[in-house]
Amino acid sequence: MKYLLLIAFYSNLVFSASAIEIFDTKSASFITYDEFISALPNKGHILLGEFHNNIVIQNIQTLIINDKINASKSSFTVHWEFLNHTEQTHIDYQFNLLKNNLQSSDDFIINTAGKNNLTYAPIIEVTAKLNGTLKGINIPRDIKQMVIRDGIDSIDQSLVPATHFVGEQNYRDRFSNAMGSHVPPEKIEAYFVAQCLTDSVMAHQIYTFENDLNFTVLGSFHSDFFDATTLRLQKLTNNEVSTLKIISKKDMTEEELNTYLSSDPFYGYFANYIIITN
Numbered sequence: 001m002k003y004l005l006l007i008a009f010y011s012n013l014v015f016s017a018s019a020i021e022i023f024d025t026k027s028a029s030f031i032t033y034d035e036f037i038s039a040l041p042n043k044g045h046i047l048l049g050e051f052h053n054n055i056v057i058q059n060i061q062t063l064i065i066n067d068k069i070n071a072s073k074s075s076f077t078v079h080w081e082f083l084n085h086t087e088q089t090h091i092d093y094q095f096n097l098l099k100n101n102l103q104s105s106d107d108f109i110i111n112t113a114g115k116n117n118l119t120y121a122p123i124i125e126v127t128a129k130l131n132g133t134l135k136g137i138n139i140p141r142d143i144k145q146m147v148i149r150d151g152i153d154s155i156d157q158s159l160v161p162a163t164h165f166v167g168e169q170n171y172r173d174r175f176s177n178a179m180g181s182h183v184p185p186e187k188i189e190a191y192f193v194a195q196c197l198t199d200s201v202m203a204h205q206i207y208t209f210e211n212d213l214n215f216t217v218l219g220s221f222h223s224d225f226f227d228a229t230t231l232r233l234q235k236l237t238n239n240e241v242s243t244l245k246i247i248s249k250k251d252m253t254e255e256e257l258n259t260y261l262s263s264d265p266f267y268g269y270f271a272n273y274i275i276i277t278n
Helices: 002-017 033-039 055-072 085-099 105-112 115-129 141-150 169-182 185-208 229-236 254-260
Strands: 020-024 029-031 044-050 076-084 133-138 213-219 240-248 273-277
Touching (some): 029 033, 033 055, 044 229, 055 076, 055 240, 055 273, 076 115, 076 185, 085 105, 085 133, 115 133, 133 185, 141 185, 185 213, 185 229, 229 240, 240 254, 254 273
Parallel strands (some): 044 213, 044 240, 076 133, 240 273
Antiparallel strands (some): 020 029, 020 273
16 A cells, blocks of 8 residues: 555655756746756755645645755755744654654654645655655744744743844835734734744754755745745855745736736845746
8 A cells, every 4th residue: 555655655756756846046938847957056045935724835835846956866854844943852752763664754644743744745745755854944933922922032032033123124024014913013023023033043044954955844935035034044145045935826817927927116026036837
């Protein structure tokens, strides 16, 4: 049964490769999937900017990791936003159970990120099969709530990287627009400080456990327009940082799609590559 599941897993990856388009923002043109895989760095960072909990998008992320590692033969790490670095010992234990066939990738997700995140199981599966390392890069939600409620000085300062900074007005404006009516206006700044702390912590953890090749699975707001986590990571590493924004065509209007493929007059392009699933 496990052999049949493995065949199905890789068959799905092959099928997915024929169902995506790649827009290279540097040349402002579409390129082939093979050209895209070759253009990604063999050493450095690939930020897989996503919309969360979308099985189509997570399958594309899995495909990219699988094909890039098979092409480059690089040692690699997958860094995941949904796992906290403060729980790395537990993550390592659960990941070793998976690698030793003592539990499934679904079990790993349930025992770490929670069963509501099972769409990420293929990413965990391919990381284990290709002998990659898996790292949590976030901080617990209750720590962020303390920052929002009582300020950043209220938390254990060992959790705040020395390189932490609050983002500039461009990022603040985008964040405020994205939050909309979800947060009272008087609390926006507190939430923004917590958002920037998340960016700083994730960049610091990615850099601290930098491998030859590094894939980061994170919400694209953390990587859009080469800001947020992307900007902080670029300030830390001397290696190339390549960003992707992965979108599902069926989930958007033609106008929204054109927005993602265009250079914003104020912010520029969303990422180095826009990956469109059909």
